[in-house]
Structure formats: C-alpha cells, structure tokens
Amino acid sequence: MEIQMKDIVKSFGSNKVLLGVNLDIKSGEVHALMGENGAGKSTLMNILTGLHKYDSGAIYINGEQRTFDNPKEAEENGISFIHQEMITWPDLTVLENLFMGREMKTSWGWIKTKDMRSTAQKLFEDLGVNIDLNREMRTLSVGQQQLVEIAKSLMSNAEVIIMDEPTAALTEREISVLFDTIEKLTAKNVAIIYISHRMEEIFAISDRITVMRDGVSVDTKPTAQTDNDEVVRKMVGRDLEDYYPDIETENGDVLFEVKDLSDGRHYKNINFSVRQGEILGVSGLMGAGRTEIMRGIFGMDKLASGKLMLDGEEITINSPADAIQKGIGFLTENRKEEGLILEDSLRENISLPSINEFSRTGWINTKEEKEFADLLIKRLTVKTVSGEVPVSTLSGGNQQKVVLAKWIGAGSRVLILDEPTRGVDVGAKREIYMLMKELAERGVGIIMVSSDLPEIIGISDRVIVVHEGHIAGEVEKEELSEEKIMTLATGGYK
Structure with missing residues (x-):
C-alpha cells in the first residue's frame, strides 16, 4: 500500500x-x-x-x-x-x-x-x-x-x-x-x-x-x-548539549532505608538505602518485581514484613496518604490510571498532594492554588494554553511533566520515579534529567526505576539490580556498564 x-x-x-x-x-x-x-x-x-x-x-x-x-x-x-x-x-x-x-x-x-x-x-x-x-x-x-x-x-x-x-x-x-x-x-x-x-x-x-x-x-x-x-x-530546532547532565552532588547522610521488605508474593528480603542528593537507579528485567517494590513502599500495596526508615527512624506507611505526609512522592509507570485525574485541570492535578496548603477552614484559596500551579507549569515548561484545561488535552510528555510538577510542588524529600521518561521526546527527556539534577542538588533522594540501560548508566550515582524478586547486586557509578547490569538482571554474577 x-x-x-x-x-x-x-x-x-x-x-x-x-x-x-x-x-x-x-x-x-x-x-x-x-x-x-x-x-x-x-x-x-x-x-x-x-x-x-x-x-x-x-x-x-x-x-x-x-x-x-x-x-x-x-x-x-x-x-x-x-x-x-x-x-x-x-x-x-x-x-x-x-x-x-x-x-x-x-x-x-x-x-x-x-x-x-x-x-x-x-x-x-x-x-x-x-x-x-x-x-x-x-x-x-x-x-x-x-x-x-x-x-x-x-x-x-x-x-x-x-x-x-x-x-x-x-x-x-x-x-x-x-x-x-x-x-x-x-x-x-x-x-x-x-x-x-x-x-x-x-x-x-x-x-x-x-x-x-x-x-x-x-x-x-x-x-x-x-x-x-x-x-x-x-x-x-537547536543543538542539544551533552544528553545526560553532569551530576556531581555530594551525597549526604542516609535519608531513606528499606530493611528486609517482603510482600509474600512478588519480592522478599529487599534491602537498600538512598542518601540525600543521591540518584539511585533500579534496574532489572520486566517482571522482576521493581515496580511492585516501589508500590509497596508508597503504600499502594500491602506489605507482609520489613521496615521503612526515614532519617534513621522507623516509619509506618499503610497508604499513599501516609507516604505523602512523610514526604515521599511516587511518579508511577502508568501515569494515566494512577498518576493523573485526566478530566481535571492541570491546576487541580498539580495542587492535589499539597491541597492542605491552600485550605482555610475548609475553603480552598483558588488564587493561591492557581499561582502555585502556574509557577510549576512555567518552571517545568509544560506546553499548554492554560492551567485550567483538562490534563487529557496534553501530549504524553507534557502529562509526565504535570505528574513531576505535583511531586516537586509537594516538597517530596524522597522521590520515586518509575520509568520517568517513558514515551517522552529527547528534548523533554533532557529537561527531566535537569530537574532530577536540581532536586538532587537540593538534597532530595531519588529512586529511579528504568528499563533504559543508557539512562540508568547516564543518570545514576549507584544502581541496584532486581532479579526474580531479590536484589541480585549493587553497582557503583564508576563500575557501571550494560554488561554488568544485564548479567545481574539475568541471574548471573558481575
């Protein structure tokens, strides 16, 4: 044809x-x-x-x-x-x-x-x-x-x-x-x-x-x-600088820690930590349990056992509301069903985790809410005619920016990003990487799940690899290579 x-x-x-x-x-x-x-x-x-x-x-x-x-x-x-x-x-x-x-x-x-x-x-x-x-x-x-x-x-x-x-x-x-x-x-x-x-x-x-x-x-x-x-x-319409930005932040103290986490089905005995200002990459084959671990941490799925530690103290998370209250944000792999309310406006989506900041005796100060959302829309260069249009009218990459905006606006101290650049063009990818760099420089601990090996290697300070519900190994930045990651992801040894 x-x-x-x-x-x-x-x-x-x-x-x-x-x-x-x-x-x-x-x-x-x-x-x-x-x-x-x-x-x-x-x-x-x-x-x-x-x-x-x-x-x-x-x-x-x-x-x-x-x-x-x-x-x-x-x-x-x-x-x-x-x-x-x-x-x-x-x-x-x-x-x-x-x-x-x-x-x-x-x-x-x-x-x-x-x-x-x-x-x-x-x-x-x-x-x-x-x-x-x-x-x-x-x-x-x-x-x-x-x-x-x-x-x-x-x-x-x-x-x-x-x-x-x-x-x-x-x-x-x-x-x-x-x-x-x-x-x-x-x-x-x-x-x-x-x-x-x-x-x-x-x-x-x-x-x-x-x-x-x-x-x-x-x-x-x-x-x-x-x-x-x-x-x-x-x-x-222009030349891009180096694709992955140089991220040379000094990692601080351990911010968030997972100890012996299990859900009794998809993963067990999961142990890892992320430091202030660190980007921790999480790699592994599809079905290995990466997303399930993150859903468990965020309170979306029930945990069977294990501990979550923030600033050295044990915390309890039974729901996403608990996670948000503790300063943990989660950009999910499935943004349309779990990350956004498509029929709502950009303003409403962006302000949702922070809505209490704009509430006064049960009333929402829409002027403050709009200023807050408009600032983030501008900062993340979301392409839209207005913050009042439904999120469903945006392209996939711009929808992803809206999800990022809401967690940045919520002041998340620990930010879980599950496939953050999936379906996103090269220009928007670099913008997301630059945002990750800025957040890391501010001391945010970032956990990034990605199936894109060049991305994992290019943006992570350290990588843990999940294989069949277990952490198969950890690779430091100076040792990162596709071969080492794939060896661990397939059950081998680096």
Whole structure:
C-alpha cells in the first residue's frame, strides 16, 4: 500500500496543531516519524485513520484520493494503529481482548472458541509470546499488554501498521521479538509507520525518517543519510548539549532505608538505602518485581514484613496518604490510571498532594492554588494554553511533566520515579534529567526505576539490580556498564 498525505492542516478551535504536513509511505518500508511531544505526530496518524477530519490538504491511498470515516473503516481497508496508550478491556481475558469485535462464529451465531484459541496460540508462538490466553488483561504487565495489542493488530491482515512507542514498556528480549516480527512483515510488503523517541531503535530498524516540529514536516531522509545529531537538531530546532547532565552532588547522610521488605508474593528480603542528593537507579528485567517494590513502599500495596526508615527512624506507611505526609512522592509507570485525574485541570492535578496548603477552614484559596500551579507549569515548561484545561488535552510528555510538577510542588524529600521518561521526546527527556539534577542538588533522594540501560548508566550515582524478586547486586557509578547490569538482571554474577 502506498500512502501520500499532502499539506495536511488541522486546528482544534484556536489551537493550530498541523500547519501543512507532508508524508509519504511506501510498501515494505519502516518509516520513522520523529518529533517532540506536541509536534503533531499522533494527530497526523489520527487523521490518516479517520479519528479526526483535516481542515485542508489531501490523502491518497494507492494514488486515489480518499478519507476514512472512522478507525474501524481504516482497519478494514488495511491500516491499523497500535496506540501508545493502549485500549483494552481489563476485566476480560487475553483471548476475549484479541477477538473483541471480530469473534469467529458459526452460521448459527455460536462463538467458535476453540478455533479462536488455536488462531491466537499460533500467532503468539510466531511472535515468541508466552502469555496465558485465559488471564485477565488487568493481571498483565504493561509490556505484556503491549504485546497483546501488537498481536491484535497483526490479526487484521493490515498492509500498513502504525506503531506509537511500541517498545516503551518492553524488555530487551521482547524488543528483539518485535523487531524480528517487523522484519517478517516488511518482507511481505507490509509498511510500518514507527513513532519512537528511542534513537538507537530508529537507526537500527527504519528505512526513512520524517521529522516534524511544531505542526510542520521539516524533512524526510533515508536513515542511512542522516545521524542522531541531525535528527535531534531538526526535532528541537537547536543543538542539544551533552544528553545526560553532569551530576556531581555530594551525597549526604542516609535519608531513606528499606530493611528486609517482603510482600509474600512478588519480592522478599529487599534491602537498600538512598542518601540525600543521591540518584539511585533500579534496574532489572520486566517482571522482576521493581515496580511492585516501589508500590509497596508508597503504600499502594500491602506489605507482609520489613521496615521503612526515614532519617534513621522507623516509619509506618499503610497508604499513599501516609507516604505523602512523610514526604515521599511516587511518579508511577502508568501515569494515566494512577498518576493523573485526566478530566481535571492541570491546576487541580498539580495542587492535589499539597491541597492542605491552600485550605482555610475548609475553603480552598483558588488564587493561591492557581499561582502555585502556574509557577510549576512555567518552571517545568509544560506546553499548554492554560492551567485550567483538562490534563487529557496534553501530549504524553507534557502529562509526565504535570505528574513531576505535583511531586516537586509537594516538597517530596524522597522521590520515586518509575520509568520517568517513558514515551517522552529527547528534548523533554533532557529537561527531566535537569530537574532530577536540581532536586538532587537540593538534597532530595531519588529512586529511579528504568528499563533504559543508557539512562540508568547516564543518570545514576549507584544502581541496584532486581532479579526474580531479590536484589541480585549493587553497582557503583564508576563500575557501571550494560554488561554488568544485564548479567545481574539475568541471574548471573558481575
């Protein structure tokens, strides 16, 4: 399938999102679509698949001008969109999610469960996916849910597959499986539109790159004819300094300590500490228990045993409210469901952990609250028309900044960041790293969980590695390497 999008313009009210974008897709290629959060990439893809109508321009499919009325029609015509924010039915099984709206039925209308199971099992085997089809979607990790979404797309016999940050929550092995699958698909003339902020992936897998900036397509080039620096420069409109900032803070006394922590299921005998001004990296493969440990510390999940120490004294945390009161903040991996109230404004989200600061005898001083939120919005360079608009209107990277803003505003002394730059563009990543540096310089103890090994190595003072619910080892900054971390993460010894 050949696609040409010419001079596409789109506004939402007074907000001009696309100012004239050109994109052409060829059969059998991996075409990377690059740009900062808010550049218009997702809007462009939503226009292609019929979710939004463009204001002007034209779309040609195999040389014929046409548009789709909705995403279902686009999918029926061979264009499938795997969204970054997955659309799933959490209370249904994996099998039911795979066949939702496309169930196999007999002529009498009976669902052919056995045939559906056989088809799904073969597809999973081809993808190298080992997930029980009877499991409820809510029990799967984010990475596992992503693999189910990819499998669902492949079941539609698509000729063009749009992948929006498909590897953001995948392990190295799962990424390798995905890349192998993409190679098989392109060999069958399936085109892949690949949206990602991971430069190493773009240069490993794509044939051509189109860069967007501020609603305009800046350039399209064969991947072999450009490099990382040129792509970044075109994305942000300027040169970036060294990607990871130098963080040379003097680590102070032990601020927070975990002793013999267990939940009786996902992890046990967890021991570590973080000092004032230290960035402690937490690495490990998906499913190792990293996120579960952080949820237990923050009071989101029940602990079976162990102690939490703050400033050398034992503290009790039975709920997130207890953690916040003790000065502990948690940027969760799943920002949409656990980090934000999407229908509320930026102001309301940012002030939520600090709301008592603006309360007077049961009344909220909205003027003070607004000034507080506006200051943080400006400080974190959140791209928004106002602090009063719903958080749901922001791009993924800007939503992540809002979550950070609320914990910075709450004055957190210990800040847990679970995949803080997942789905965030290169410019915003550096801004987040600079914020982490500033917080560390102020004496905040930061615990950063990340699946991005270069990030872990580039930003951490020290790294602990989790393997199958245990801490497999600890690596000091001067000894950090991908090989040492992966050896520990897979059960070996450094």
